[in-house]
Amino acid sequence: MRISTELGDITRVDADAIVNASNSSLLGGGGVDGAIHAAAGPRLLEACRELRRTSLPGGLPVGDAVATPGFDLPARWVIHTVGPNRHAGETDPALLASCFARSLDVAAELGARSVAFPAVSAGVYGWAPDDVASVAVRAVRAWSAAPGADDVEDVRFVLFGEPLLAAFTRALAEG
Structure with missing residues (x-):
């Protein structure tokens, strides 16, 4: 798996x-969430x-993920994940x-070969950028080392x- 960083608009x-x-x-x-909803168009909200009406009536739990189509985005899919909110005591x-x-x-x-991530929880959820980066890079590397992760x-x-x-x-350079 190739892992890289870039400055840009997801x-x-x-x-x-x-x-x-x-x-x-x-x-x-707000933030990344608002930008993605705005760029994907109203069908994403639908x-x-x-x-929420069917499989997630209580909402998506922290740490989990679910996909929708990308609609008006260049990406085929949007994978929604809920990061922990340090301000709410979610510090694990x-x-x-x-x-x-x-x-x-x-x-x-989904069969996705390429995935782009933002800095989940680094914005209004209060996690320090260095902490998010370290956790994110370690998690992606650990996932890529698992059997069957070559997709x-x-x-x-x-x-x-x-x-x-x-x-x-x-x-990325530290590991």
């Missing part, structure tokens, strides 16, 4: 799947409402690592600011 990435740093409601929000790095691993599980189930060939961390890019580039 809503414009040419990948099979992009990961949305969602909230548990799946109904849109698909998320359908998930295993929950954060689960966001990346479960997103890759879903990507593999996903390319993982890109697409980051919206220089501090996040620097943190992820450092984490």
